[in-house]
Amino acid sequence: MAQAIIIKRFLDELGDMSRFSSRFFIEWFKPRYEIAEFFKQCYIIGYKSLPLIGLTGFIMGLVLTMQLRPSMVDYGVESQLPAIVGIAIVREIGPVITALIFAGKIGSSIGAELGSMKVTEQIDAMEVSGTNPYKYLVVSRVLATTFMLPVLAILSDGISLYGSYLGVNIKGETSSLLFWTQVTNSLEFYDVLPAFIKTYFFGFAVGMIGCYKGYNSSKGTEGVGHSANSAVVVSSVTIFILDLLAVQVTDLLGFN
């Protein structure tokens, strides 16, 4: 019985979330276009996330290289280290880790911001003031996360590879030219393209889930906290599910 209630609640939530998301595709075509708010959100979501994404990307590249090195030495393929790390970062680790960090920083902040706006009646005030709050708050944020995450993922990949270059040179000696040649030679167009495309879906999911959780926040400060928390949890799980789907699709299309 309890399980049936949990399943029903889950399906209800899924239905509500689908309805909320489908409204996005209707609203974003229609004027009025909240262009100023979109650029403001791009600045907040994209530019202000750059230091965190850059730092985690750099550490990720460095650590991955240092962790892989002993095994590569054992197998006698140390020279392939830049190629292996390059493929791992560009195809999988870069986009997914960036999206997870992004979900932690941006998903929670959108969930908390919209949640507190809901609780303090600011969303109602917007509606009374003649502004469509869904368009002003949700459409602008979701578009900003959708377009900013791919940019951040590319930058993170670049910084990660630089971290990897430093990692390679801690115990060995590889010239910059050789490192980058090995990385680029190991990567093909079909490695980069699916990894790039899936970050758009990750960005959309993080923005939409954060907005949904905040917009439907229950009353009180506890509700705001819950919105922020569940925005991160649900976004993170969704990123993994989308990643799983992406790998299946690219496999079917013969890109792997």
Added chain:
Amino acid sequence: MISELQKIIKDNETIMSISNLYKSFGSNNVLTNFSLDLIKGENTIVLGKSGSGKSVLIKCIIGLLKPDSGNIEVYNKNIPDLNGAELDKIRAKVGFLFQSNALYDSMTVKENLEFPLRRHWLKVTQKEVNKMVEEALEDVGLLHTQEMMPAELSGGMRKRIALARTLILKPEIILYDEPTTGLDPITGKEIINLMNEIKIKYNTTGLIISHDMNCVRLAGDRIIILLEGKCYASGKYEELKTSENPKIKQFFN
């Protein structure tokens, strides 16, 4: 003589008429056959216990909630039947002061006041916008706060700024949702005085939701008691205060 009579009739004209309003949430019947007429230029207080449906009523009037049935007629339009664009035009004439003030935290006071002027059908230049903002802030005595953030203001100042934002489009009807709740008695009285000044200056009609007896006594021309989802009693403060009906008496003791 005839013109004076016409003036009296005009003065007593109904600006908003609520009839047979029903609203329920699941099995909880909040409003059951609620009816009320708002008279132009009069401040009407809706007095009721917490959870009696006062805020639901006011949110139905502004179109934030849709009633299950019944009519809310204002300017020859029935609010529950209106689409988004029509409702927006009505909302420009019917101001709403939120209980929590609902000031946008991320915007300055000036940006908060400019927000209702974003309506696409309002053709106003930036110069006119600046003038309207200054005028609204002058009305509430806070002209110097234009560049301040809401977090930097006291509770009373935030209420005044929220009132200025409501006033910026010069509404003819203002809906006040518990305007003195959460304020100290002195600040509460200042807000009540401000509401009365606005009523006289702009000849506004007010619907005030409150359970603060100071507000009821000082700001209300007519008092409605909302009980069991209905308009249980109506009259002037003194009339209701001296009523022998125990259900009415409980509000005044």
